[in-house]
Amino acid sequence: MTGKRFDMTGKTVLITGASSGLGEHFARVLAATGASVVVAARRAERLDKLVCELQAQGFQALAVTMDVTDSESIDTGFTAAERQFGSVDVLINNAGIGANVPFLKMTEGNWLSMLETNLDGAWRVAHRAAVAMANTGRGGNIVNIASILGLRVAQGLAHYAVAKAGVLQLTKAMAIELARDNIRVNALAPGYFRTEMNNDYFESENGQDYIRSKVPMRRLGQLEELSGPLLLLASEAGSFITGTIINVDGGHLSNSL
Ligand code: NDP
Numbered sequence: 001m002t003g004k005r006f007d008m009t010g011k012t013v014l015i016t017g018a019s020s021g022l023g024e025h026f027a028r029v030l031a032a033t034g035a036s037v038v039v040a041a042r043r044a045e046r047l048d049k050l051v052c053e054l055q056a057q058g059f060q061a062l063a064v065t066m067d068v069t070d071s072e073s074i075d076t077g078f079t080a081a082e083r084q085f086g087s088v089d090v091l092i093n094n095a096g097i098g099a100n101v102p103f104l105k106m107t108e109g110n111w112l113s114m115l116e117t118n119l120d121g122a123w124r125v126a127h128r129a130a131v132a133m134a135n136t137g138r139g140g141n142i143v144n145i146a147s148i149l150g151l152r153v154a155q156g157l158a159h160y161a162v163a164k165a166g167v168l169q170l171t172k173a174m175a176i177e178l179a180r181d182n183i184r185v186n187a188l189a190p191g192y193f194r195t196e197m198n199n200d201y202f203e204s205e206n207g208q209d210y211i212r213s214k215v216p217m218r219r220l221g222q223l224e225e226l227s228g229p230l231l232l233l234a235s236e237a238g239s240f241i242t243g244t245i246i247n248v249d250g251g252h253l254s255n256s257l
Contacts, residue, residue, distance in 0.1 A: 006033060009033075009035070014081055014129070020196050025224075038064055039051060040063075068095045068122070088129055090141045093122050093144045095122075115159065130183055133183050143187070145167075147164040148249050151168070151189060172243045189245050191215065215250045217251055
């Protein structure tokens with residue numbers, strides 16, 4: 001009975017930033033629960049490879065090329081998904097970039113490009129999804145992928161932290177406005193997981209020292225450790241949860257001052 005609430009058979013999930021890292025992992029996890037998955041990003045060849053892998057396992061999957069800085073590209077991607085599967089029931093709003101730039105060296109270009117992808121992009125995708133969900137009358141579900149840096153700050157990441165704080169506020173603001181349309185909106189705030197975004201840093205001695213000294217569990221997260229929290233928010237198991245942030249960080253946010 002309880003397991004059934006995590007079953008996503010019959011649902012269509014669109015995942016942005018699915019060409020690598022967290023998004024690629026989320027696509028595999030959600031497909032395995034029975035959902036039809038639409039994988040979106042700019043690198044089409046990577047998405048095609050993922051779709052082939054999923055289809056070979058008997059799952060429903062579609063690749064759509066999407067740049068979250070471009071509303072037209074977002075609309076085209078959603079329209080293709082709707083044509084193939086009828087509607088998008090669940091959005092995993094995950095696309096993002098990372099860059100470490102000391103504040104005094106930060107250019108307006110650095111600042112704007114971070115906000116353009118990580119905050120404005122998240123809004124554009126969430127807005128396109130929410131309007132369509134409200135129009136179907138069946139509601140829907142949005143999971144924004146924020147970061148523990150939306151709740152704390154770190155050196156060289158002022159632009160990233162501000163963008164992710166914005167994503168958390170967006171999550172709560174959307175949750176209260178959209179509850180009557182039966183649309184749930186929540187966020188995951190991951191700590192550190194090794195992906196293309198940070199691989200070089202975590203390969204380095206500095207990166208490894210950082211994790212040992214700052215994370216109470218003294219290690220990086222494994223992608224699989226995001227699967228349960230993601231499914232709780234994305235499936236009917238979380239049907240009374242909205243406006244919530246789930247931190248998945250090995251205790252990083254609670255570390256001693
Ligand atoms: P990756 O670099 O592995 O993946 C980022 C994804 O975002 C890629 O699929 C990339 O696809 C996509 N993307 C970037 N820019 C755009 C764009 N303009 N339009 C569409 N897609 C875009 O990093 P992660 O998997 O680590 O990051 C995924 C999310 O998780 C991000 O929002 C990140 O901030 C967040 N996060 C990650 C943490 C970590 O430790 N790894 C910790 C906390 C949060 P493509 O280049 O093909 O377009």
